[in-house]
Amino acid sequence: MIKYVIDKNIEILRNNGWKLDRLPHDVLLCREFNLELINRYPSMFEYVDDSLKNDEEFAFAVVQKDDLMFKRLNESLRSNYKIAKLAIDLDVYNYMYASGEIKNDRKIAMKLLEDYPTFFRYCGELLKDDYNLVLKMVKEDGNALEYASDRLKMDRKIVSAAIGQCGTALRYAPAFADDEKMVLKAVRNRGCAFQYASDRLKADDKFIAKAIKANAGSVLYFARKDDYDTKENKEACKKIAKKQNVDYFVHFTNIRNLRSILKYGIQTRAELDTGFYGQNYFVTDESRLDNMRNTISLSVTMPNTKMFYMKRKEIDANWCVLRMKADTVLDHNCYFFSNNAAKKEYNEDFCGIARDRRNSYYDFMSMFDFNKNCVPSGRAYNVQAEVMCGERIPRSEIDSIVFRDEEYAELFRNDLKRYGIETVVDENYFC
Numbered sequence: 315m316i317k318y319v320i321d322k323n324i325e326i327l328r329n330n331g332w333k334l335d336r337l338p339h340d341v342l343l344c345r346e347f348n349l350e351l352i353n354r355y356p357s358m359f360e361y362v363d364d365s366l367k368n369d370e371e372f373a374f375a376v377v378q379k380d381d382l383m384f385k386r387l388n389e390s391l392r393s394n395y396k397i398a399k400l401a402i403d404l405d406v407y408n409y410m411y412a413s414g415e416i417k418n419d420r421k422i423a424m425k426l427l428e429d430y431p432t433f434f435r436y437c438g439e440l441l442k443d444d445y446n447l448v449l450k451m452v453k454e455d456g457n458a459l460e461y462a463s464d465r466l467k468m469d470r471k472i473v474s475a476a477i478g479q480c481g482t483a484l485r486y487a488p489a490f491a492d493d494e495k496m497v498l499k500a501v502r503n504r505g506c507a508f509q510y511a512s513d514r515l516k517a518d519d520k521f522i523a524k525a526i527k528a529n530a531g532s533v534l535y536f537a538r539k540d541d542y543d544t545k546e547n548k549e550a551c552k553k554i555a556k557k558q559n560v561d562y563f564v565h566f567t568n569i570r571n572l573r574s575i576l577k578y579g580i581q582t583r584a585e586l587d588t589g590f591y592g593q594n595y596f597v598t599d600e601s602r603l604d605n606m607r608n609t610i611s612l613s614v615t616m617p618n619t620k621m622f623y624m625k626r627k628e629i630d631a632n633w634c635v636l637r638m639k640a641d642t643v644l645d646h647n648c649y650f651f652s653n654n655a656a657k658k659e660y661n662e663d664f665c666g667i668a669r670d671r672r673n674s675y676y677d678f679m680s681m682f683d684f685n686k687n688c689v690p691s692g693r694a695y696n697v698q699a700e701v702m703c704g705e706r707i708p709r710s711e712i713d714s715i716v717f718r719d720e721e722y723a724e725l726f727r728n729d730l731k732r733y734g735i736e737t738v739v740d741e742n743y744f745c
Contacts, residue, residue, distance in 0.1 A: 324351060345372055353379050359386050370394060377401050382628065385411035392416070406430055414438050420447075427451070435461045448472055456480030459487060474499065481507035494521060498528050505529040548644055550675035555640040558682050559692040562637040562713065563612040563701050564743075566622050568596040569632040569722060572715075576729060580636065580707040583607040598625060603656035609702035611655070612643065614681065614694040618654075619745055621698065626744070635716040635743045642711045647704040650677040654698040709733060718744045 324347075327337065341347055348366055352359050359367075359376070366372045373391045376383045381404035384392065391397055393413035399422065401408035409417070409426060416422060418438030424447075426433055434442075434451045435458075441447055443463035449472055451458040456479035459467060466472050467487050476483040477496065481504030490496040492512035500507035508516070508525050515521045565580060584607045599611075617635055626633055649655075649672045678701075681694045689695055714736035717723040727737045 324354065327351075345375070348372070349375055349379060352376055352383065356380065356383060356386075359383060370397065373397055374400065377404070381405045381408055384408045389413050395419070398422075402426065406433065409433055410436050417441070420444075423447075431455055431458070434458050437461070439463065442466075445469075445472070449475060452476035452483070453479060456483035457486075459483045462486075470496075477503060477507070480504065482510065484510040491515075494524075497521075498524060501525045502528045547673070547675055551644045551648070551678045552641050554675060554678055554682070555644065560614055560640045561692065562615055563640055563643045563703075564615065564617055564716075565610060565612050565636045565638070565707075566617045566625075566633055567598060567636065568629070569634050570596045572634060572726060575636070575712075576709055576733060578706075579709045580610055580712070582610055582704075582706060585706060596631075598629075604654075604702075606649070606655060606702055609649065609704045610707060612638070612701040612703055613697075614699060614701065615692040616697075617743060618698050618700075621654075622744070632722055633718070633744070634722070636712055637714045637716065637738075638707060638711055639713050642713075643701065643703055643707070646707070647673065648678075649673050649702040649704065650681055651700045651702070652677075652680045652694070653696050655700045655702060709735075714738050716740050716743045 327334070343363055343365065345366065348362050349372075352362070368388065368390070370391065373387050373394070374397050377387075377397055377400055381401050384397070384401035385408070387397070390413075392411060393415045395416065398408075398412045398416045402412070402422065406426060406429075409422075415438075417436060418440040420441065423437050423441055427437075431451060431454050442461055443465060445466065448458070448462045448466050452462070452472060452475050456476040459473065459476040460483075462472065468489050470490075473483075473487040473490055474496065476487070477500040481500035481502070484490065484497065484500040484507050487496075488510075491510060492514060494515065497507070497511045497515055500510070511521075511525075567575065567580075583602060587607070604611075622633075651657075651672065681696075681699045682689075710733075712733075712735050715726070715730060716738040717726075718739070718741055720739055723737050723739045730737050
């Protein structure tokens with residue numbers, strides 16, 4: 315089918331509300347037409363005829379044009395070696411969406427793990443029970459023990475290798491929590507591993523003395539017990555925000571979520587996943603690698619431009635930015651990160667402090683450049699810095715919503731006015 319005919323038929327669809335029944339049947343079955351349609355509008359893949367959706371050659375061509383389409387294929391095609399290998403070669407993250415058969419393929423896994431060892435978590439169950447592979451992985455990263463089979467988590471040599479590389483991997487081997495030698499080895503590597511010892515050992519004064527001797531850092535587990543969830547701490551955070559000229563914390567979302575937000579407020583991912591409110595929602599961050607699903611991710615003054623740009627490029631849709639007054643948000647239980655909260659530097663096993671304990675004004679202070687050498691007023695030092703709000707933000711606390719253009723602002727202007735929310739049009743939020 316020539317390009318002119320393809321363009322003409324796509325135009326017909328656009329002008330008729332994307333109703334496929336407006337096109338001739340032979341066009342709907344045309345590979346070239348459907349490939350171009352999906353290339354321009356990925357969401358249309360859902361409506362492609364089943365005869366094409368289940369066709370190996372067509373699926374291969376779709377992935378070849380856009381590897382992000384791999385996760386939309388049915389399981390049978392995601393288990394096709396040729397298609398899966400192509401998708402993974404184009405983008406390693408497609409390994410996450412491959413079927414179990416592909417994930418148990420040793421050849422694909424070994425090639426992938428050489429450069430991306432953290433992808434061991436996505437390997438199939440057969441590979442997670444492979445003694446030699448698991449031993450290799452835990453020697454490189456002790457935390458890989460988390461994804462090993464239950465059988466291998468009971469193996470002394472493998473667990474010893476894991477805690478020798480990263481002491482807090484002991485948490486994934488509870489069978490050894492009461493083993494004095496193994497716990498001391500873990501504590502020697504990371505002092506905070508002491509918390510994963512058995513209750514018996516943690517109550518044994520002699521053992522505690524040995525642990526402290528092995529690594530004085532083990533006291534970290536006991537040291538940070540101050541309660542920062544206090545009014546004084548929150549007031550200190552507000553003073554910092556004022557000093558840094560931080561008026562707003564912001565949260566970007568797909569416009570499709572806006573009706574729900576105006577009804578229920580901004581909810582945590584954990585709340586949404588309960589289905590209690592019964593509404594459908596559009597997922598912005600499917601993986602939530604920070605493991606803080608009971609929080610709402612906010613940025614300081616302006617969105618995380620790196621993440622926001624990536625999401626807008628990945629998801630063909632319209633977006634908006636919700637602004638909340640900083641003082642209002644800081645009355646909630648908040649956690650502060652001077653970089654992306656999913657970063658390894660915030661893993662408890664790496665630094666000895668759990669993510670949900672980063673709620674002090676010291677943590678908030680670390681987000682800013684007090685010398686103001688290179689950061690605009692009101693901004694965090696790192697554009698990826700995050701304030702994680704641990705509670706639902708009600709509609710009444712949304713101060714304003716920023717749109718990219720007047721067209722979408724106009725759709726919501728009256729509703730927002732009724733709720734006392736300001737409508738703002740500003741392209742600077744969408745850089």
